[in-house]
Amino acid sequence: MSTQALIDRSLEAADRSAVAVFAFRDGRGRPMAWPVTPYVDGDRIVVTSTLAYIRKAEHVRRDARVALLAAGVHTTGRATVRADVSGDEFVSRFLSQELRKYPPARALVRVPLHRRLFSWYFGRVLLEFAPLDIVERPGEDRCTLAVLDGGGFPSIVPIAEPASGAAAFAPVGPEPGGCVSLPNGPATLLVHEEPTMADLRQMVLRGEVTGGAFYVRSTIGSLAPPGRRGWLGDLRRQFELRRRARHSRAIVRAWRDQFG
Numbered sequence: 001m002s003t004q005a006l007i008d009r010s011l012e013a014a015d016r017s018a019v020a021v022f023a024f025r026d027g028r029g030r031p032m033a034w035p036v037t038p039y040v041d042g043d044r045i046v047v048t049s050t051l052a053y054i055r056k057a058e059h060v061r062r063d064a065r066v067a068l069l070a071a072g073v074h075t076t077g078r079a080t081v082r083a084d085v086s087g088d089e090f091v092s093r094f095l096s097q098e099l100r101k102y103p104p105a106r107a108l109v110r111v112p113l114h115r116r117l118f119s120w121y122f123g124r125v126l127l128e129f130a131p132l133d134i135v136e137r138p139g140e141d142r143c144t145l146a147v148l149d150g151g152g153f154p155s156i157v158p159i160a161e162p163a164s165g166a167a168a169f170a171p172v173g174p175e176p177g178g179c180v181s182l183p184n185g186p187a188t189l190l191v192h193e194e195p196t197m198a199d200l201r202q203m204v205l206r207g208e209v210t211g212g213a214f215y216v217r218s219t220i221g222s223l224a225p226p227g228r229r230g231w232l233g234d235l236r237r238q239f240e241l242r243r244r245a246r247h248s249r250a251i252v253r254a255w256r257d258q259f260g
Helices: 003-015 055-062 088-101 105-109 230-258
Strands: 020-025 031-036 039-041 044-050 065-070 073-078 080-084 124-129 133-136 143-148 154-158 185-196 199-210 213-222
Touching: 003 039, 003 044, 003 065, 003 073, 003 133, 020 055, 020 143, 020 154, 020 185, 031 055, 031 143, 031 154, 031 185, 031 199, 039 088, 044 055, 044 065, 044 088, 055 080, 055 124, 065 154, 073 154, 080 088, 080 230, 088 105, 088 124, 185 213
Parallel strands: none
Antiparallel strands: 020 031, 020 065, 039 044, 044 124, 065 073, 073 133, 080 124, 143 154, 143 185, 185 199, 199 213
16 A cells, blocks of 8 residues: 555544544653544644643643554654644634534534633644554554554554453453554553443553553543533533633643743
């Protein structure tokens, strides 16, 4: 397959994926993975974060090496990061893709003054990268292990979901009898599921691979159904998201000041 054909395959896979796995290196250089909704703009893949959640953008600013696993296609690249505080660019470039891939957003845009009321949602940080290295990596991405390849890029590998609560296990491929060869070093296991697009669940296990086994050191999140918040809980949630977005605006202003 030609280079252009591989790039087209990567972009097509990102475009048709409502949810994909995005990997980057955290502040300590360890691989981290998170489910995202990928977008495509021309010959670039774009991942965004609302202003309420910009942590991964801060990590990618420090180390641009990233990877995306979408529809069985694994793509690496070097991402640029910038802020769209007003949300104008997100609306003009990506809102149509967002509404197609994430139907709950349609309810937001029907609300009068939605850009003002949900400014934490429409304001974004944008992480953009051109496909660099592209390989077919078939298998469901419900459960993946992120490691570092020889060039220091994150590498996302689909695996069979391990037994719940296991402190250590030997990763195997998603297909029966499938083998997985992994380098020793820090690793992150991500399990995600979306019973509906309004119910997004993820669990992250941090640890390391040694001698072909993954050893769990910490766990973040849960696949358990979320509790019902009620209208008062929803209101408190909105206030919390707006508070986080205000804090993030101060951070991204510092990004601009840093580079003039």
